Amino acid sequence: MQIDVHGQHIEITDALRTYSQDKMTRLERHFEHPLELRMQLSIDKPNHRAEGHLKVAGREYHADASAETMYAAIDLLTDKLDRVLVKHKEKMVDHHRGENPARDGTFG
Template identity: 40%
Template sequence: MNLTISGHHLEVTPALREYVLTKLDRVTRHFDQVVDVSVLLTVEKLKEKERRQKAEVNLHVKGKDIFCETSHEDLYAAIDELMDKLDRQVVKHKDRLQDHHHQSPKRLNGDLGEPLS
């Protein structure tokens, strides 16, 4: 798994890097076919009173690219929300991959080839 953590208007400290890595462990525990992860942490200074911390991730898994982004006043809270969203999307993708063995609607009704009326 290739991992890139970068910051925009922000220096990525070892504490931030470690926090992102521990949060990513939950995602990789649910789905182990992660190829590439790119995390971008941004600080947007809109006004002196309003500061918005933004976290976004681009995750490349086998067969799909998943993108999430969140904004919050606190960067750690933004990373928490981001990993929650990412985890939900990865679990949903995993369920779609494993859900290929369902029966057709004709088989569920007990009709074998007769048209539904």
């Protein structure tokens, strides 16, 4: 998984970078192929904001979260991106395979 962490008017410390990369590795469990994630961390007083742009199999998803601390915002962003990936994975599964007469050859 390729993770880019950027800051908008904020310096990204090693602790923030390590924490965000450790949390986002949780997203790898959904797909075997590599994912690309670009995170942008910023401060909207009084809240901290984390945005994520995720590229999966030719599609791009966006999620953002804000909280009182940057670590809480990163946690919320991870949860939102995780839900987006689960929803994307469910859409990829064909739930009607075999039940359609056109597919099983009985149509006609």
